[in-house]
Amino acid sequence: MTATAEADLHDRLMALAERQIAVGEVRGVAAADPVNLPMIRHWAAAMGDANPVYTDAEAAAGSAHGEIVAPPAMIQVWTMPGVVRDGRQATTPVDDVLRALDGSGYTGVVATNCEQTYHRYLRLGERLVPATRFTGLAGPKRTALGEGYFVTWNITWYSQDEPVADMLFRVLKFRPRERKTKPEAREPYPLKPAINRDTAFFWEGVGRGELLIQRCADCGELRHPPGPVCPSCRSVERTHVVASGVGEVYSYVVHHNPPVPGRSTPFVVAVVELPEGVRIVGNVVDCPPEEVGIGMQVRVTYRQMDDELILPMWVPQES
Amino acid sequence: MRTLTGDQVEIGSVLPDLVIELTPTAIVSTALATMDFTPVHHDVGRARAQGSKDIFLNILTTMGLVERYVTDWAGPEALIRGINVKLGVPAYAGDTLTFTGTVVACENGEFTVEVRGKVSLGDHASGTVRFALPDR
Numbered sequence: 001m002t003a004t005a006e007a008d009l010h011d012r013l014m015a016l017a018e019r020q021i022a023v024g025e026v027r028g029v030a031a032a033d034p035v036n037l038p039m040i041r042h043w044a045a046a047m048g049d050a051n052p053v054y055t056d057a058e059a060a061a062g063s064a065h066g067e068i069v070a071p072p073a074m075i076q077v078w079t080m081p082g083v084v085r086d087g088r089q090a091t092t093p094v095d096d097v098l099r100a101l102d103g104s105g106y107t108g109v110v111a112t113n114c115e116q117t118y119h120r121y122l123r124l125g126e127r128l129v130p131a132t133r134f135t136g137l138a139g140p141k142r143t144a145l146g147e148g149y150f151v152t153w154n155i156t157w158y159s160q161d162e163p164v165a166d167m168l169f170r171v172l173k174f175r176p177r178e179r180k181t182k183p184e185a186r187e188p189y190p191l192k193p194a195i196n197r198d199t200a201f202f203w204e205g206v207g208r209g210e211l212l213i214q215r216c217a218d219c220g221e222l223r224h225p226p227g228p229v230c231p232s233c234r235s236v237e238r239t240h241v242v243a244s245g246v247g248e249v250y251s252y253v254v255h256h257n258p259p260v261p262g263r264s265t266p267f268v269v270a271v272v273e274l275p276e277g278v279r280i281v282g283n284v285v286d287c288p289p290e291e292v293g294i295g296m297q298v299r300v301t302y303r304q305m306d307d308e309l310i311l312p313m314w315v316p317q318e319s
Numbered sequence: 320m321r322t323l324t325g326d327q328v329e330i331g332s333v334l335p336d337l338v339i340e341l342t343p344t345a346i347v348s349t350a351l352a353t354m355d356f357t358p359v360h361h362d363v364g365r366a367r368a369q370g371s372k373d374i375f376l377n378i379l380t381t382m383g384l385v386e387r388y389v390t391d392w393a394g395p396e397a398l399i400r401g402i403n404v405k406l407g408v409p410a411y412a413g414d415t416l417t418f419t420g421t422v423v424a425c426e427n428g429e430f431t432v433e434v435r436g437k438v439s440l441g442d443h444a445s446g447t448v449r450f451a452l453p454d455r
Contacts, residue, residue, distance in 0.1 A: 042352045043352040043353065045352070046348040047349060047383045047387050048339070048387065050391075051387075051390050051395045052395055053395050059395070063395065063396050064398075064453040065396075071383065072386060073379075073382040073386035073399070073402060074353075076353075076379055076382075077353050077354050080353070080354035082354060083356045110406075111378055111406050112405065113403075114381075114382060114404045115401070115404070115446075116401060116403075117400065117401040
């Protein structure tokens, strides 16, 4: 959608929201059943709520309530539509807003807030009527689920004409992120290099496809692996140079056992001597282990181990 | 069961944890007891088809459990005046819901408890419960 179309949509949604707010409170259909003991008992048992003022007439009579009362948090239960939605449900000013959002691609829904205020406890026999007000539309906002609008409405429950409880309810209507048919996320490679302030430059270089060698900023000596202090002049000032990326196998082993997480055996671990003058440890790949030998000319390559980690490795120069 | 008196509750009072095993029976029985027949609360196939891991707790039950958590501690005659809940991650069947709570305010005889209900994915619900204690 273009920016102009988005702005038009936003204006239309906000205008609709204003109209629906102006509609004010709309009464719904009265509860199918009055506040009653069987539903309370069923609810309390399922919740594991043993409060005797809800179900035990004798205990309730001796309590501050003087009689059985309904659990306050049951308030919404009394006016739930039930299994069969037979069209008896009255429309509310919220419906149009939710429908407009659905129609604009904001098809996802997740509840974010539920706030209930109970003005008094309900007694058996009271029959409630809900009344709904649309109270707010806010957005578009970027959320973890996708871009969306927060939709807020209020319900007041009446017993006769007395308001006995209020609820604010808020949902996020969002545009579900398109599921990219991206290749399955790779298994994270289990062996992560220890990256610290001494070695970070090296791994940043690897990320750019550069093999970096630490260099003393005072005496100019190269060193690998990187460290905080120059072994020659003890300076802590350091910099680095970009290596040519070629080298020669100085020594190696073929690893058969024990198994290494994330690797299949056998594999070659070599010490590679660089023409710059330092040696570096790495795997020789793209070459059967029996063909690796001391003096073999190799060049660096970079292997993506998982979605984040790249490791420098070595391949025969002629390949 | 005795109800606490005002002098037994102070800011900083900590409620004992409440641990609820979210068996499929718990999810389904509470959904039906709250008259919520939305399939994602009782039908595993439908829940998975819409991208959920399993059936999960409905909001009316979350409200009920938060209320129970406070009255289990404060006593049967505590008068619940309001529950504000911010809803977080779903509470799926097979998970465990653990409530923790602390008294954070006391004004004109009305106490506020801050409540958190955690599951393995994070906070399922967090918010406050306001209540009063009867004069004794």
